[in-house]
Amino acid sequence: MTHKEFLVLSTIATAPAPLTQRAVAAQAGMSVGSVNEAVSNLTEQGLVADRHITDEGLDALEPYRVKRAVLIAAGFGSRMVPITLNTPKPLVRVGGKRIIDTILDAVYAAGITEVYVVRGYLGEQFDQLLYKYPTIKLIDNPLYNEANNISSMVAAKDYLQSAYVFESDLLLRNPSLITRYQDRSNYLGIPMERSDDWCFEVKNGVIKDLGIGGEGGVWQMVGVSYWTPEDGKKLAEDIPATFAMPGGKERFWDEAPLKYFADKYKVYARECSLSDVTEIDSFRELEAIDPAYDC
Known part of the structure; x- marks a missing residue:
């Protein structure tokens, strides 16, 4: 096909x-x-x-059916202080709804019921998710405070085949982006003339490089990806291998397939828009989106 x-x-x-x-x-x-x-x-x-x-x-x-979803939710969210002093960023409410719920609702609507949430900071608070989503499996990341998000993916490495991977601090405004079927490994990305964020270099639809910032037709990275059974199996080896490298604890997990072991993967860019997904990077941005926080 x-x-x-x-x-x-x-x-x-x-x-x-x-x-x-x-x-x-x-x-x-x-x-x-x-x-x-x-x-x-x-x-x-x-x-x-x-x-x-x-x-x-x-x-x-x-x-091609998507079998599972992994949500990375272990970080502190320092740029969202003071709201994250007592609440993990994914559990912060925007318009009365938890940020992570915008992802979980889309996942379950697509018929994906094998769902893993990797927790760390104030991890016990994620137990509240079980009331609404009783099939969720919680994975503890004991290294969240001393390593980057690659440590969360090491903890979840056995669940990456036929799987979506999400950064759990994304406000997903277009749930139709999460589909029941996927036929190739891909990341969501937003075509931009210029960006200061993490970006892909894309050629013929395939991601060729990953870096911070760019201009002239770059694709701004969105923290939503899908991995085929074959690529998920490779990630289970390549993510721990990247973590074990000198300075590996400071790496973002995406660097494993897109930089350090890029020759082993063919990962596509899947287009979305700024209106589809919102990453709230600071408390000031949260105030701008939800007036309830503008005190």
């Missing part, structure tokens, strides 16, 4: 009602002509019939 055929088939499979080909094109981010060609091929293969996915089509998608 080609990537375009996958996009069309998975869009049809997850739609609440039959879609026109124009609607499929809009949701899949493809041209109508490409959708027409894909639908024709899928119909010939018996995977689609009369705008519906067939049983054979569902079977064909099964290897």
